[in-house]
Amino acid sequence: MSGLDWLVLLSTLLFITVYGIYKSRGNKNIEGYLLGNKSMPWYAVGLSIMATQASAITFLSAPGQAFTDGMRFVQFYFGLPLAMVVLSITVVPIFHRLKVFTAYEYLEQRFDLKTRSLGAFLFLIQRGLAAGLTIYAPAIILSSLLGWNIYLTNIFIGGIVVLYTVAGGTRAVSYTQLGQMIIILSGIGLSAILLFKMLPDNLTFTHVVNIAGKAGKLNLVDFSFDLNNRYNVWSGVIGGFFLALSYFGTDQSQVGRYLSGKSIAQSRLGLLFNGIVKIPMQLCILFIGALLYVFYIFQPQPIFFNRVETDKLQQGIYKKEFSVLESNFSTIQKIKRNEALNLVEGLDANDESIIKQSTARLIEQNIAADSMRQSARELVKKNDPASDSNDTNYIFLRFVIDYLPAGVIGLLIAVIFSASMSSTSSELNALASTFIVDIYKRSINQKGNPQHYLNASKWATVCWGIYAIAVAEFANRLGSLIEAVNILGSLFYGTILGIFLVGFYIKYIRGTAVFFAALIAEVVVICCYKFTAISFLWYNVIGCFIVVIIALLFQFLENKNETKKSRSL
Amino acid sequence: MPESNMSINDEKPPLFKSWKGWYIVTISILIIQVVIYYLITESFK
Numbered sequence: 331m332s333g334l335d336w337l338v339l340l341s342t343l344l345f346i347t348v349y350g351i352y353k354s355r356g357n358k359n360i361e362g363y364l365l366g367n368k369s370m371p372w373y374a375v376g377l378s379i380m381a382t383q384a385s386a387i388t389f390l391s392a393p394g395q396a397f398t399d400g401m402r403f404v405q406f407y408f409g410l411p412l413a414m415v416v417l418s419i420t421v422v423p424i425f426h427r428l429k430v431f432t433a434y435e436y437l438e439q440r441f442d443l444k445t446r447s448l449g450a451f452l453f454l455i456q457r458g459l460a461a462g463l464t465i466y467a468p469a470i471i472l473s474s475l476l477g478w479n480i481y482l483t484n485i486f487i488g489g490i491v492v493l494y495t496v497a498g499g500t501r502a503v504s505y506t507q508l509g510q511m512i513i514i515l516s517g518i519g520l521s522a523i524l525l526f527k528m529l530p531d532n533l534t535f536t537h538v539v540n541i542a543g544k545a546g547k548l549n550l551v552d553f554s555f556d557l558n559n560r561y562n563v564w565s566g567v568i569g570g571f572f573l574a575l576s577y578f579g580t581d582q583s584q585v586g587r588y589l590s591g592k593s594i595a596q597s598r599l600g601l602l603f604n605g606i607v608k609i610p611m612q613l614c615i616l617f618i619g620a621l622l623y624v625f626y627i628f629q630p631q632p633i634f635f636n637r638v639e640t641d642k643l644q645q646g647i648y649k650k651e652f653s654v655l656e657s658n659f660s661t662i663q664k665i666k667r668n669e670a671l672n673l674v675e676g677l678d679a680n681d682e683s684i685i686k687q688s689t690a691r692l693i694e695q696n697i698a699a700d701s702m703r704q705s706a707r708e709l710v711k712k713n714d715p716a717s718d719s720n721d722t723n724y725i726f727l728r729f730v731i732d733y734l735p736a737g738v739i740g741l742l743i744a745v746i747f748s749a750s751m752s753s754t755s756s757e758l759n760a761l762a763s764t765f766i767v768d769i770y771k772r773s774i775n776q777k778g779n780p781q782h783y784l785n786a787s788k789w790a791t792v793c794w795g796i797y798a799i800a801v802a803e804f805a806n807r808l809g810s811l812i813e814a815v816n817i818l819g820s821l822f823y824g825t826i827l828g829i830f831l832v833g834f835y836i837k838y839i840r841g842t843a844v845f846f847a848a849l850i851a852e853v854v855v856i857c858c859y860k861f862t863a864i865s866f867l868w869y870n871v872i873g874c875f876i877v878v879i880i881a882l883l884f885q886f887l888e889n890k891n892e893t894k895k896s897r898s899l
Numbered sequence: 900m901p902e903s904n905m906s907i908n909d910e911k912p913p914l915f916k917s918w919k920g921w922y923i924v925t926i927s928i929l930i931i932q933v934v935i936y937y938l939i940t941e942s943f944k
Contacts, residue, residue, distance in 0.1 A: 404936065411929040415922045543943030550936035563933070595910040598918065605925045609932055 331731075335740030342744035347494045349506060374508050375591045375600025380608065381507035382583055384514065385753030386467040386746045387815055388615065394635075394725035396619025400549040402561045404616055406816070406867070407609045409571025413578060414605030418598040420834055421579045426594050433585040433830075434768045440833040442841035443773070448848055449829055450768035453582060454761060456822040458794060461757040462801020463815050465491060468750040469802060470723060473638065484802040487750075492795030495755040496788050503755045504590060510748040517745035518614055521726075524734060525621045530628050537674050541627065542620040544673060544689040545696055550613075560865045569867025572874055573816070576823030580830050583760035622729055626663075627670045629733075633659040634706045635724035639717050646713045655709065659702045666695045758798065762790040817866040821859060824873020825851045831874065832881050843884035844877065851876035 331339075370378070395403050430436050434453070438446035465488040473480040495503070529538060542548055552562040578584045578601065591597030633656050634640050643652045669692040676684030711719040730742050766787045771778070778786070805814070825848050832839050832847075855873045858864050864872075912918050 408929065408933065411925050415925055418918065418922070540943075543939070546943070548939055548943050551933065551940045553937075593910060595912060598910075598921075599913070602921050602925050606928055609929070 331739055331743075332736040334737045335743070338737060338740030339744045339747070343490065343747060347490065347497075349502065352502075370504060370590045370592060370596065370600075372591065372596045372599035372603060374504070375588050375597055376603030376607070377511040378504055378507045378587045378590070379578070379584060379600060379604045380611070381511040381514070381749070381752045382587055382756045383577075383604075383608075383753075384511075384611070384749060385464045386750035387464060387753075388612075389514065389517070389746055389749055390467055390470075390723050390726055392612065392615045393619035393622060394722035396547065396616040397622050397725050398722055400547045401613070401616040401620060402549045402552060404550055404609065404613050405552070405561045405563055405566035406570050407612050408563065408566035409568065410574040410608055411605035412567070412571050413574035414601045416575060417579050418601050421830075422588065422597050422601065423594055424834065425585065425589060426597065430589075432582050432764050432767050433580050434582070434764060437829065437833060438772075441829075441844055445829060445841045445845045445848075446768060447773065448845060449580070449826055450764050452822045452826050452848075452852070453580070453764055454769075456818055457581065457583060457757055457761055458797050459801050459818055460815050461754055461761065461794065461798035463805050463818075464750055464754045464757060465798055466802040466805035467723070468747050470727070481803050484799055487747075488754075488795060488799035488802060491751050491754045492758070492792060492799075494751060495758045495795065496791045500586070500590070500759055503752070503759055504587075506748075507752045507756070510752045513745050514749050515611070517742055518611070518618070520738070521730075521742065522614065522618055522621065524738065525618060525625055525729070528629075528733060529621075529625060533624075533628075533674065537677060538621065538624050540677055541624050541670050541673060541692075544685075545623065545692055547620040547623050560867070565865050565867040569820075569865070569870055572827060572870035573820060573823055573867060576827035576870060576874075577819060580823070580826045581760070582764050583757050586760055586763065587756070618726065622725060624670075625729070627666050630660070631663055632728065633703060634710060635721040635728045636710075636718065637724075637728070639710045639714070639719075639721075642717070643709060643713050648709050648713050652706070652709055655702060655706055659699065659706075662695050662699050662702065666692060666699065669695060754798070758791050758794050761794040762787050765790045765794070817859075820866045820869040821855055822852070822873075824855055824870040825877055827870065828874040828877025828881075832878055836878070836882070839881045839885045840888070843888055844881040847877045847879075847881035847884055850880055 392403065425433070425436065428436060428439060430439075432450070434446045434450040437449045465484060469480060469483040469487045473483045526535070526538070539548070553564075554562060555564050556562060578588075588597040588600055591600055632640065634643075640652075643649060669688045672684060672688035673692060676682075676688055707719040707721070710717055730739055734742065766783060770786060770790070771783060775782075775786075828851060829844055829848050832844050851873045854876055855869050858869055858872060859866070912921055915921055
């Protein structure tokens with residue numbers, strides 16, 4: 331990175347920290363610190379919701395995902411607009427009417443204290459872990475750029491986020507998210523434009539789309555039904571719907587965002603805005619991955635994108651094997667380049683036979699290249715068993731560092747940091763709110779004064795920050811970060827959603843039945859993850875249905891017992 | 900009618916007469932996107 335890049339990056343970090351501290355002025359009680367004022371318009375609610383969900387993980391992982399696996403990941407978001415509609419109809423008016431601070435307060439009003447505590451507890455576990463991954467995402471940038479130790483980098487980045495969040499509170503989180511989202515969208519656009527401009531001059535947009543499409547990178551929709559297939563229309567619409575319903579309906583980091591809307595209409599419009607804009611935005615980010623695939627046909631592609639690991643290999647005992655692998659990979663890349671140019675010629679001449687032949691050869695070379703990349707991954711692992719052998723998260727990052735001009739690198743890295751800080755601060759704020767409002771203030775100390783709860787909230791934010799940093803230290807063993815976050819969410823969301831659905835729609839069921847049904851559902855979901863190959867999106871459906879069905883059964887048995895007892899009396 | 904319920908019922912959406920309009924728009928955009936993405940996928944199969 332040049333001096334200009336450092337200037338852009340550091341001034342942005344400094345601005346965010348100072349801005350957060352500046353905005354924290356006047357927070358004299360827990361309501362101001364954790365909730366802010368209910369004063370946000372729909373566009374701010376919508377952008378805040380999007381900023382909370384789209385962290386640096388989205389920006390770093392998704393292009394890499396499309397580069398390796400094609401754009402089929404977009405199907406994951408198909409259930410989201412449906413969930414936004416359902417939440418607008420049901421959850422938004424209920425939460426506004428009850429004037430709750432956290433989603434879990436509703437559970438005590440509807441069921442009992444133990445169900446509220448269980449809901450809050452499940453949220454704290456999964457969101458605490460997810461916050462760790464959000465910190466880890468920008469930390470890999472610095473470690474890859476400067477060769478810093480990833481563990482120390484996590485502590486450095488996490489420390490800045492904690493400082494800003496503790497000082498800022500909810501108000502600063504909301505204000506900064508608006509601007510950060512605008513920067514993120516500009517960053518996506520700028521990356522796509524620069525990437526396209528760097529392709530050979532004779533390539534038109536149609537050529538690029540055709541090369542990516544023929545190579546299988548535009549595999550947007552798959553209608554085949556397969557429980558073990560991670561991304562298809564059915565898992566996206568059904569599993570994604572349940573995941574989005576749980577995430578936006580029961581996760582305090584999102585509930586807190588739309589509860590900040592100044593009216594029900596503003597909250598609803600914010601959610602629907604997210605439902606309309608989210609898929610196209612995700613498509614654009616994934617398309618950067620498809621563009622990268624074409625870019626690396628015409629530019630030398632590293633066999634493994636994490637430079638820290640390849641440097642270690644080049645100095646280690648496997649350097650000869652790695653060198654041979656690199657040389658073979660380079661030969662395949664040259665063949666791929668020729669086939670891509672043949673394909674362009676065939677497209678220009680509209681010659682079907684050339685198109686078919688060059689496509690077949692291009693796919694053949696892709697398979698060979700993938701196999702070599704797999705060998706490189708194995709070599710990385712053999713060289714250092716503790717290393718990260720998955721380079722999906724480094725693909726976009728490596729392009730930024732190697733090819734983008736001075737100043738733009740700093741800007742894009744600042745965008746990634748901003749996105750990550752925005753999500754992390756929102757998560758830490760929600761963790762602190764839930765812990766203080768639903769656990770500490772409700773069950774541990776009900777007699778504190780406003781200053782005491784304000785201080786407790788700040789200390790809770792610090793503690794959750796330390797916990798998240800600890801989680802970040804182990805995140806490099808989780809593969810694609812964006813998948814890891816969603817798998818983690820799916821382990822808990824189905825159960826939490828089941829509790830809320832029973833609360834909203836099945837008045838017959840009471841607290842004890844739903845509490846034990848939720849415990850059983852959680853055990854079943856964890857067993858599905860451990861012992862079956864069922865795709866993670868289905869966990870949301872399984873967890874939710876088990877809660878509903880077992881709660882119905884338990885309530886039926888409880889009522890039967892009560893009837894027997896009353897008869898015997 | 901309690902004050903909170905009144906404010907909920909008075910929430911009129913912009914552009915449409917009722918919220919149904921916005922829900923239909925959101926779902927229609929989703930369906931259109933799935934169809935377009937399907938056509939793109941099929942054209943490269």
